[in-house]
Amino acid sequence: MARFKRILLKLSGESLMGKQGHGIDPERLSDYARQIKQVHDMGVQIGIVIGGGNIFRGLSGAQKGFDRVKGDQMGMLATVINSLALSSALDAAGVANKVLTAIRMEPIGEFYTKWRAIEAMEAGRVCIFSAGTGSPYFTTDTGSSLRGVEIEADVMLKGTRVDGIYTADPEKDPTATKFTDISYDEVLARNLKVMDLSAIVMCRDNNLPIYVFNMDVVGNLERVMAGEEIGTLVHP
Numbered sequence: 001m002a003r004f005k006r007i008l009l010k011l012s013g014e015s016l017m018g019k020q021g022h023g024i025d026p027e028r029l030s031d032y033a034r035q036i037k038q039v040h041d042m043g044v045q046i047g048i049v050i051g052g053g054n055i056f057r058g059l060s061g062a063q064k065g066f067d068r069v070k071g072d073q074m075g076m077l078a079t080v081i082n083s084l085a086l087s088s089a090l091d092a093a094g095v096a097n098k099v100l101t102a103i104r105m106e107p108i109g110e111f112y113t114k115w116r117a118i119e120a121m122e123a124g125r126v127c128i129f130s131a132g133t134g135s136p137y138f139t140t141d142t143g144s145s146l147r148g149v150e151i152e153a154d155v156m157l158k159g160t161r162v163d164g165i166y167t168a169d170p171e172k173d174p175t176a177t178k179f180t181d182i183s184y185d186e187v188l189a190r191n192l193k194v195m196d197l198s199a200i201v202m203c204r205d206n207n208l209p210i211y212v213f214n215m216d217v218v219g220n221l222e223r224v225m226a227g228e229e230i231g232t233l234v235h236p
Contacts (some may be wrong), residue, residue, distance in 0.1 A: 002225045006045040006121065008148035008208075009036070010141070010195075013051030013082055015216055021142070024085050025224060028216075033089035035221040038127060040095055042225060045121040047151050048128045050086060052078025072136035079140060083085040083130035090126060097126040102134030102143070108151065114150045143197035145202040156208055157224060158195065159215025164232035165194050169201045181233040194234065203234070209236040 012033065018025025040046055051076035055078035056071075063211070083099050090097045098120045109130060110116060117127045132143040148156040165187070166176040184204035187194055194200065194212060203210055213224055213231030221229050 002039070002042045002044045003227045004044065004154040004225065006151065006153050007039075007047070007225075008144060008151065008153040008156045009046060009048045009221075010144040010156060011048060011050040011054040011086075011215060012160055013055065013140075014079065015054075015159070016050070016082060016085075017054045024082065029085055029089045030092075031213070031218050032086065033093040033095070034217070035218065036090065037095050038219075040124075040126060040223045040224050042222075044110055044225060046126045047117060047121065047147060047153060048086065048126065049140055049147055050079060050082045050128070050130070051083055051140040052076070054078075055081060070134040072132075072138075076103065076131040076134070077147045079132060080105070081108055083128045084108070087128055088095065091143065095126055096124060097128060099128045099130060102129070102131040105131075116157055117147075117151050126160075127151075139196050139199070141199040145199040145206075148208050149202065149206040153208065156210045157221070158204065158212045160212060161214065161216055161223070162212075163214040163217075163230060165192060165212050165234070167192075168229045169193070179232045180229060181235060183236060184234055200234070204236070207236065221222075 009017050016024050016028055018028035052075050056074050100112040101109040102112050104111050120127050129147045132138055132140055162170055166180045168176040170176045184200055187200055209233055211233050213220055225234050
């Protein structure tokens with residue numbers, strides 16, 4: 001029995017680089033597709049948002065002289081590229097899926113609406129939500145919280161490179177300690193870099209729990225759905 005019936009899975013674009021250090025690592029992409037298939041086979045309805053940091057980041061582009069709006073639009077297109085790659089990997093794994101875009105770009109993907117997404121998930125398709133919110137100045141973290149709330153997900157699963165939320169960045173501070181669970185307000189008060197503050201606030205105000213875990217360890221997604229406490233839960 002799966003722990004949740006409907007999930008919003010947030011994947012890191014940077015994690016798609018795998019061992020390459022750039023672009024999309026086919027091995028990492030296949031690992032993700034297999035993990036998603038395992039959970040899909042449990043009967044879980046799945047919506048996915050994937051970042052674009054392996055290709056382009058709007059904010060870092062703006063710091064290098066790009067117009068912020070155009071930079072963010074480039075970032076949105078990067079998420080579409082990653083979404084198509086994940087869709088192709090899911091096709092190869094035998095998982096029915098649909099790419100939905102926040103900006104009209106048929107035939108690359110269908111234009112997103114809540115009802116189109118829910119109908120597809122209830123019919124057994126994995127939905128991949130791309131192009132962020134469709135507006136500049138919003139990250140894919142905020143896009144994830146928005147889509148999670150809209151599709152009435154039971155939880156947002158944030159797959160990262162670390163196994164939860166720590167008192168500090170564990171990659172930089174060896175004395176950092178891990179939280180098993182933490183409240184939205186404490187995340188905000190401590191200014192923990194879990195995700196954008198606007199995304200945390202949206203989840204808090206709409207009572208959408210966030211579970212942070214290491215997606216790069218094969219099998220972890222299934223472990224989360226089976227109820228194993230391998231990450232950090234953010235809740236009221």
